[in-house]
Amino acid sequence: MTPNEELTINIEKRPEMTVISPQGDIDLSRAPGFRTNIAEVFSEKPAKVAVDLSGVPYMDSSGVATLVEGMQLANRSGTVFVLVALQERVKSIFEIARLDTVFKIVDELTQAEEV
Amino acid sequence: MTPNEELTINIEKRPEMTVISPQGDIDLSRAPGFRTNIAEVFSEKPAKVAVDLSGVPYMDSSGVATLVEGMQLANRSGTVFVLVALQERVKSIFEIARLDTVFKIVDELTQAEEV
Amino acid sequence: MSEKAPDLTLQLQSKPKLLSSVRSMILSLTQRVGFDEIECGHIALAIDEALANVIRHGYEQRDDEPIHIGVWILNEDRPGIRIMIEDEADQIDPDSIKGRDLEDVKPGGLGVHIMKEIMDFCRFERRKQEKGMRVIMEKYINPEHVSGTKEPHSPQAT
Amino acid sequence: MSEKAPDLTLQLQSKPKLLSSVRSMILSLTQRVGFDEIECGHIALAIDEALANVIRHGYEQRDDEPIHIGVWILNEDRPGIRIMIEDEADQIDPDSIKGRDLEDVKPGGLGVHIMKEIMDFCRFERRKQEKGMRVIMEKYINPEHVSGTKEPHSPQAT
Ligand SMILES: Nc1ncnc2c1ncn2[C@@H]1O[C@H](COP(=O)(O)OP(=O)(O)O)[C@@H](O)[C@H]1O
Ligand SMILES: Nc1ncnc2c1ncn2[C@@H]1O[C@H](COP(=O)(O)OP(=O)(O)O)[C@@H](O)[C@H]1O
Numbered sequence: 001m002t003p004n005e006e007l008t009i010n011i012e013k014r015p016e017m018t019v020i021s022p023q024g025d026i027d028l029s030r031a032p033g034f035r036t037n038i039a040e041v042f043s044e045k046p047a048k049v050a051v052d053l054s055g056v057p058y059m060d061s062s063g064v065a066t067l068v069e070g071m072q073l074a075n076r077s078g079t080v081f082v083l084v085a086l087q088e089r090v091k092s093i094f095e096i097a098r099l100d101t102v103f104k105i106v107d108e109l110t111q112a113e114e115v
Numbered sequence: 116m117t118p119n120e121e122l123t124i125n126i127e128k129r130p131e132m133t134v135i136s137p138q139g140d141i142d143l144s145r146a147p148g149f150r151t152n153i154a155e156v157f158s159e160k161p162a163k164v165a166v167d168l169s170g171v172p173y174m175d176s177s178g179v180a181t182l183v184e185g186m187q188l189a190n191r192s193g194t195v196f197v198l199v200a201l202q203e204r205v206k207s208i209f210e211i212a213r214l215d216t217v218f219k220i221v222d223e224l225t226q227a228e229e230v
Numbered sequence: 231m232s233e234k235a236p237d238l239t240l241q242l243q244s245k246p247k248l249l250s251s252v253r254s255m256i257l258s259l260t261q262r263v264g265f266d267e268i269e270c271g272h273i274a275l276a277i278d279e280a281l282a283n284v285i286r287h288g289y290e291q292r293d294d295e296p297i298h299i300g301v302w303i304l305n306e307d308r309p310g311i312r313i314m315i316e317d318e319a320d321q322i323d324p325d326s327i328k329g330r331d332l333e334d335v336k337p338g339g340l341g342v343h344i345m346k347e348i349m350d351f352c353r354f355e356r357r358k359q360e361k362g363m364r365v366i367m368e369k370y371i372n373p374e375h376v377s378g379t380k381e382p383h384s385p386q387a388t
Numbered sequence: 389m390s391e392k393a394p395d396l397t398l399q400l401q402s403k404p405k406l407l408s409s410v411r412s413m414i415l416s417l418t419q420r421v422g423f424d425e426i427e428c429g430h431i432a433l434a435i436d437e438a439l440a441n442v443i444r445h446g447y448e449q450r451d452d453e454p455i456h457i458g459v460w461i462l463n464e465d466r467p468g469i470r471i472m473i474e475d476e477a478d479q480i481d482p483d484s485i486k487g488r489d490l491e492d493v494k495p496g497g498l499g500v501h502i503m504k505e506i507m508d509f510c511r512f513e514r515r516k517q518e519k520g521m522r523v524i525m526e527k528y529i530n531p532e533h534v535s536g537t538k539e540p541h542s543p544q545a546t
Contacts, residue, residue, distance in 0.1 A: 027253075028282040029246035058253070058271075060278045061344060065337040072337070089271045096272075096347050097340045098332045142411075143440040144404030173411070173429075175436050176498040183495040204429045211430075211505050212498045213490045238406060242396045247420055251396070254416035259409040 006030065009037045016113055017048035017080075023055040026063030035066045042073040049074065050112040054085035064097055071103065080104075082112045121145065124152045131228055132163035132195075138170040141178030150181045157188040164189065165227040169200035179212055186218065195219075197227045236300035236314070244285045244295040244317075252299065253278050256313075263303055263311055264371055273311065273369055276348040279341040280315050280365050283327075288319030288363060295319070310350070310370035318362045324354040327363075394458035394472070402443045402453040402475075410457070411436050414471075421461055421469055422529055431469065431527055434506040437499040438473050438523050441485075446477030446521060453477070468508070468528035476520045482512040485521075 007030040008023040018041050026034055041049055051067065053059075067083065074081035082104045086094065094100040106112050122145040123138040133156050141149055156164055166182065168174075182198065189196035197219045201209070209215040221227055240255070242248045253274040260270040281297060289295045295318065302312040329343030346352045351368040398413070400406045411432040418428040439455060447453045453476065460470040487501030504510045509526040 025250055027246070027249050027278060028285065029249065060275060060282060061338070061340040062282060064340060068335065068337040071335075088268075089275075092268065092271065093275060093344070096344050099335070102335050140408055142404070142407050142436060143443065144407065175433060175440060176496070176502060177440060179498060180495040183493065186493075187495070203426075204433075207426065207429065208433060208502070211502050214493070217493050235401075237403070238398065238400045238409070240396065240398050243393075245395070248396060248417070250420055251413045251417040255409045255413035258412035259406070262405055262408055 007033050009034065011037065011041060013046075017050050018044075018046040019050045019052055019109065019112075021052040021055060025058040026056055026066075027058065027060045028062045031062035031066050034063065035069065038066060038070045039073070042070070042077060042079065045077050046079055048080040048082070048112075048115075050082045050084050050109065052084045052109060053087065053090055056090055057087055059090045059093055061093070061097070064093060064099065067103070068099070080115060082106060082115050084109050084112050122148050124149065126152065126156060128161075132165050133159075133161040134165045134167055134224065134227075136167040136170060140173040141171055141181075142173065142175045143177045146177035146181050149178065150184065153181060153185045154188070157185070157192060157194065160192050161194055163195040163197070163227075163230075165197045165199050165224065167199045167224055168202065168205055171205055172202055174205045174208055176208070176212070179208060179214065182218070183214070195230060197221060197230050199224050199227050234302065237303050238301040240299040240301070242297050242299070243293065244289045244297055245293045246282075246285060249278055249281055252281060256301075259301065259303075260311060264309070265311075265369070269369070272348045273313075276345045276352075276367060276369075277313055277315070279344050280367070283341050284315065284317045284319070284363075288317045304368070304370070308370050309372070310368060312366065312368045314364060314366045316357060316362055316364045318359075321356045321361065321363060324356060324363070327354045392460065395461050396459040398457040398459070400455050400457070401451065402447045402455055403451045404440075404443060407436055407439055410439060414459075417459065417461075418469060418527075422467065423469075423527070427527070430506045431471075434503045434510075434525060434527075435471055435473070437502050438525070441499050442473065442475045442477070442521075446475045462526070462528070466528050467530070468526060470524065470526045472522060472524045474515060474520055474522045476517075479514045479519065479521060482514060482521070485512045 007026060010021040012019045020037065020041060022034060024030065071081050084106055085108060086105060091100065094103065104115055106115065122141060125136040127134045135152065135156060137149060139145065186196050199221055200223060201220060209218065219230055221230065240252065242252065256274045256277050257270050260273050265273065284297055285291065298316040300314040304310045304312055327342060329346060330339040332343065345367065349367040349369050352365065354363060354365050357364050398410065400410065414432045414435050415428050418431050423431065442455055443449065456474040458472040462468045462470055485500060487504060488497040490501065503525065507525040507527050510523065512521060512523050515522050
């Protein structure tokens with residue numbers, strides 16, 4: 001397909017946690033790919049998963065739904081699940097959906113280590 | 116009218132030159148206002164006029180036409196006319212129009228003092 | 231009931247990859263209309279949610295169905311923007327389209343809530359044809375002017 | 389001669405302040421289609437020039453006339469984008485619409501030159517109706533595939 005059709009997602013397996021870093025808007029066209037990636041990461045039952053959203057300027061409810069699913073997978077497998085570095089616009093949809101207090105959200109990746 | 120309808124243009128009269136600093140896209144809807152401002156500046160017959168384009172992310176041929184008019188006014192009144200700090204996209208339209216060598220173009224305002 | 235033609239209309243096929251272009255257009259338009267940065271982002275989000283719902287629910291993910299968007303810049307007594315989104319999907323009871331209780335944390339079920347929270351007016355209805363649903367949304371630049379009833383700015387389109 | 393419907397169509401009134409929204413939409417769409425940043429900006433510029441000419445020349449600055457835009461994402465043998473812009477202005481000889489000699493530095497007279505320089509294909513024609521002109525432009529992702537004749541990717545719309 002064309003270069004921008006799919007979301008670019010970097011997955012880095014560190015000793016202390018797995019860091020998922022999507023790059024680009026997460027909307028209806030890209031949430032399915034993001035979902036597959038999250039599911040793959042959880043299939044390895046990591047102790048901690050951080051989603052670094054610093055490279056995501058926009059997210060709609062399909063992206064949020066994917067992260068809620070991730071949180072549910074995390075609860076089931078006892079994985080710590082942290083969202084990192086939300087841009088203002090993305091933070092705003094979590095607030096509208098009243099999910100800003102449901103997720104563990106930190107400003108920087110280093111803080112995710114302490115959660 | 117609404118806040119973004121018109122181009123924001125700062126005009127600063129320094130001892131050595133008048134600096135015109137438009138902020139925002141210059142297209143068909145905003146070129147007329149820009150034209151009025153340029154004409155006003157030239158009506159005072161300054162020795163040097165610099166147009167600081169660092170705050171202009173986009174310009175179409177109506178903006179370019181306004182600057183060509185400015186250059187003609189400058190030639191008539193013996194004013195030095197310099198364009199400063201063109202963003203890549205704006206530089207590109209000057210190249211397509213083969214005007215990049217016709218205008219005096221410098222990267223920074225301090226360089227405009229030496230022209 | 232008839233009214234002024236939209237300032238801008240857009241027809242697109244029900245392809246998820248086209249949504250980013252609509253968002254960009256709405257962002258730019260709302261900026262020009264005079265909404266602040268945050269409101270522009272919110273309005274684009276509300277439109278995106280409405281379009282995503284048409285694709286997912288109305289058209290059950292079929293990607294070659296038509297979506298019609300009309301945009302009015304509201305100038306008179308209540309400056310702002312009106313957006314109408316119409317589909318040609320099967321008609322359902324408009325009252326069945328509603329946001330869920332947010333207390334219950336689960337994936338999905340946020341779109342309609344987001345639309346109603348962001349916009350000053352949001353109404354779903356059946357189109358006057360045999361097929362198709364419609365949602366009309368309005369957002370005003372000075373929402374303090376809005377009366378409690380959240381009635382639309384002018385008569386709806388037909 | 390008929391062909392595939394556009395992926396996206398847009399109608400707008402001939403108001404200069406709507407041009408920034410069209411540029412934003414085209415920028416976003418061309419990014420998704422796979423053009424690089426510079427090409428996306430160039431394509432948006434070419435469309436903006438075409439629309440500005442319709443408003444200035446076709447409609448002589450009247451700001452309540454219709455402009456129709458059709459966009460096709462070209463996928464097959466020649467990936468890229470096709471954009472068709474139609475107006476309902478008086479018809480003129482398409483050959484009279486041409487860029488001027490750039491050697492002669494003067495204000496104006498750049499729009500058509502910019503359109504032809506940026507796009508791989510650019511043709512003005514009379515619409516098949518009584519009124520209205522049309523311009524069809526195409527830009528391909530790998531312009532090295534383009535033959536020297538600059539023929540359009542597929543038969544024109546009618
Ligand atoms: N355009 C639409 N056409 C038909 N049904 C819709 C439409 N939009 C929303 N709905 C219905 O309203 C419900 C709530 O929508 P929403 O809040 O967006 O959550 P979700 O789409 O995740 O279920 C949907 O589950 C669906 O039944
Ligand atoms: N959409 C149009 N309708 C009618 N005439 C046009 C149109 N576009 C361009 N033209 C004609 O082509 C000429 C060249 O256009 P252009 O290169 O954009 O320069 P300018 O608009 O500054 O004259 C115009 O002067 C006009 O006569």
